Amino acid sequence: MTLWHGRFGDGRPAEELLAYTVSLDYDSRLAADDIAGSKAHVKGLTAAGILDDPEAQILRAALDRVADEISTGSLVFKAGDEDIHTAVERRVTELAGALGARLHTGRSRNDQVATDLRLFTKRELRSVAIRLHDLQQVLLARAEQVGDAYLPGYTHLQRAQPVLLAHHLLAHGWALGRDIDRLEDARTRMDVSPLGAGALAGSSLALDPRLTAGELGFATCFENSLDAVSDRDFVAESLFALTLAGIHLSRMGEEIVLWSTDEFGFITLDDAYATGSSMLPQKKNPDIAELARGRAGRLIGDLTGFLATLKGLPLSYNRDLQEDKEPLFDALDHMSRGAAAMTGMIATATFNLDRMRAAADTPFAAAVDLAEWLVEGGMPFREAHAVVGGLVRDALERRVPLGELVEAHPSLGAEALALLEPGVAVTRRTTRGGAGPGPVAVQLQRFATVLADTAVRLGTA
Ligand code: ARG
Numbered sequence: 210m211t212l213w214h215g216r217f218g219d220g221r222p223a224e225e226l227l228a229y230t231v232s233l234d235y236d237s238r239l240a241a242d243d244i245a246g247s248k249a250h251v252k253g254l255t256a257a258g259i260l261d262d263p264e265a266q267i268l269r270a271a272l273d274r275v276a277d278e279i280s281t282g283s284l285v286f287k288a289g290d291e292d293i294h295t296a297v298e299r300r301v302t303e304l305a306g307a308l309g310a311r312l313h314t315g316r317s318r319n320d321q322v323a324t325d326l327r328l329f330t331k332r333e334l335r336s337v338a339i340r341l342h343d344l345q346q347v348l349l350a351r352a353e354q355v356g357d358a359y360l361p362g363y364t365h366l367q368r369a370q371p372v373l374l375a376h377h378l379l380a381h382g383w384a385l386g387r388d389i390d391r392l393e394d395a396r397t398r399m400d401v402s403p404l405g406a407g408a409l410a411g412s413s414l415a416l417d418p419r420l421t422a423g424e425l426g427f428a429t430c431f432e433n434s435l436d437a438v439s440d441r442d443f444v445a446e447s448l449f450a451l452t453l454a455g456i457h458l459s460r461m462g463e464e465i466v467l468w469s470t471d472e473f474g475f476i477t478l479d480d481a482y483a484t485g486s487s488m489l490p491q492k493k494n495p496d497i498a499e500l501a502r503g504r505a506g507r508l509i510g511d512l513t514g515f516l517a518t519l520k521g522l523p524l525s526y527n528r529d530l531q532e533d534k535e536p537l538f539d540a541l542d543h544m545s546r547g548a549a550a551m552t553g554m555i556a557t558a559t560f561n562l563d564r565m566r567a568a569a570d571t572p573f574a575a576a577v578d579l580a581e582w583l584v585e586g587g588m589p590f591r592e593a594h595a596v597v598g599g600l601v602r603d604a605l606e607r608r609v610p611l612g613e614l615v616e617a618h619p620s621l622g623a624e625a626l627a628l629l630e631p632g633v634a635v636t637r638r639t640t641r642g643g644a645g646p647g648p649v650a651v652q653l654q655r656f657a658t659v660l661a662d663t664a665v666r667l668g669t670a
Pocket of ligand 1: 531
């Protein structure tokens with residue numbers, strides 16, 4: 210029997226209707242939140258004088274029992290169970306008899322599902338944020354461990370200037386920090402209970418949405434019942450925050466793919482975090498990094514697909530909104546698994562510091578230092594740039610070492626030659642937030658402080 214059979218004739222809903230509209234196979238993930246929502250609603254009904262205490266007690270016990278059955282996997286779903294809300298109510302009615310029929314008083318699945326999904330999303334975003342924080346901690350640990358090791362910094366994927374490896378690692382760490390902030394910020398905005406909005410307009414019964422909001426741990430409750438049942442901004446925002454975090458993982462993934470090639474040779478992945486080839490015995494492949502790169506495409510699809518679902522929907526609830534769950538669940542799953550896999554891979558990888566250093570120790574990497582040295586002697590930068598540019602071109606064309614030309618140049622000479630010594634250029638990046646050992650030491654401390662604060666915010670300290 211459906212929840213809505215009264216209005217309909219004796220015939221059963223068409224098989225095709227059920228097959229097409231059913232959401233139980235995925236929305237059963239909301240079971241625990243659905244039960245929490247129903248328990249709060251029982252409280253609301255009691256406060257409103259619609260249930261007496263013994264009745265409420267029976268309903269609560271039935272809801273607890275259903276929760277147990279769901280967690281042990283013993284709840285048997287039935288053919289008419291359209292969604293998790295229907296399944297729970299059907300089972301409560303089997304257990305509590307006639308009283309079960311009172312559970313849905315003053316409530317609609319419209320405010321119910323919105324409540325469930327907010328509770329669920331608040332919790333799950335927090336757990337993704339915790340995983341991203343774990344990844345930040347690994348980046349910090351690795352950054353501290355590699356000391357003053359350096360590698361080429363790139364622009365246009367061309368070697369540009371040497372940077373500390375710690376600096377490079379923390380660049381990704383700061384991006385993840387913004388992701389955590391966005392997830393937490395979205396959580397704050399979604400902390401509004403829709404329960405009590407009913408189907409769309411509230412109720413004639415003496416139900417108080419503030420009471421159930423408090424019961425469920427929401428910061429506040431809705432101001433407008435139409436908005437309450439039709440608002441899925443929180444899903445869209447969550448998807449954006451998750452997708453951008455996924456894009457950050459994809460960028461890290463791409464670098465690991467490059468760094469683990471023979472051509473770069475900057476990183477060697479631990480065997481446990483790499484895969485082999487079914488045909489080529491010598492292969493060791495960075496599949497986690499590649500999937501972090503590839504899955505970003507799917508996250509973008511989750512986000513844009515859902516935005517398209519929302520576009521043009523009239524107030525208030527429309528069944529289209531059932532399409533909120535699958536993209537959200539997909540994005541949450543991929544982000545939490547992706548972050549965990551990247552964390553393990555980076556924690557266990559070996560950085561090939563000699564290869565990095567050798568790649569960074571080209572005299573050309575110090576070109577700007579030569580120009581800045583001339584600037585310190587009073588030459589306008591544009592002129593200095595042209596002088597050094599000319600030397601570089603000359604060195605390449607005539608195949609002579611840049612150092613020889615520097616030493617012979619009247620404005621440069623032996624003193625400037627010292628700038629080309631291996632390892633010198635990176636030490637000259639001294640400005641705040643720069644890539645050299647001085648500012649990076651400061652940055653490491655600031656990053657560690659931010660991570661400690663984040664742990665407090667996320668409740669993992
Ligand atoms: N399964 C539905 C959803 O996820 C629940 C709400 C159904 N409401 C309705 N009026 N049919 O949105």
